[in-house]
Amino acid sequence: MRLTTRTNLAMRTLMFCAANPDQIVRKREVALACNASENHLAQVIHLLAQQGYLRTVRGRAGGLMLGRSPDRxxxxxxxxxxxxxLPFAECFAGEECNCPLVGSCRLKxxxxxxxxxFYGKLDTITVADLMRDNTDLNSLLKVA
Structure with a gap:
């Protein structure tokens, strides 16, 4: 299994914001710290904001910050x-599935x-858990 770049960037962005609580950070700062394209990151930030994970602020002093507590x-x-x-495997693709085994295969x-x-385990972990007592990560992501 491999996570998409978008999911990876989403988590990096949330951790970056969690390392800088109560502070508006800039997309450029996140991109530099996370080795990401600002254009790709902009799409991820937009989706995170739509879901309420981030709050964005427009304007010259604008940027982004967590939209809710990292423990939530x-x-x-x-x-x-x-x-x-994204379907995990072809048999998860519904009508687009062309696998001839789908009717009798137990792999699905x-x-x-x-x-x-997998998701059940990840449900028990919060962004706060990822940051708590993680001095190295907090140092890497802290805005000076």
Whole structure:
């Protein structure tokens, strides 16, 4: 399994904002710290803001900050938001599935159970958990 770049950038952005609480940070600062394209990051920020994970501020002194407390942002919830549109395997693609085995194969059931366990574990982890007592990460993401 491999996460999409968007999901990875979403988590990096949320951690960056969590490392700079009660502070408006700029997209450029996040992009530099996370080694990301500002254009790609802009799309991710937009989606995070739509879902209420971020609050954006327009204008010259604008930027972004967490839209809710980091202890109320579940990693599993974020992953679902960003990964939901992509079928894990062809048999999850509904009408677009062309696999001739789909009617009798048990792999989909096994994968469904595994994905449920994966997301279930991530549901127990918050952005605050990722940041708590993580001096190295906080140092890397702190705006001077």
């Amino acid at each position: 942002i579940s990693v599993g919830e974020v992953f679902r938001q960003f990964e939901a549109g 059931s096994a994968l469904t159970s595994a994905l449920d366990a």
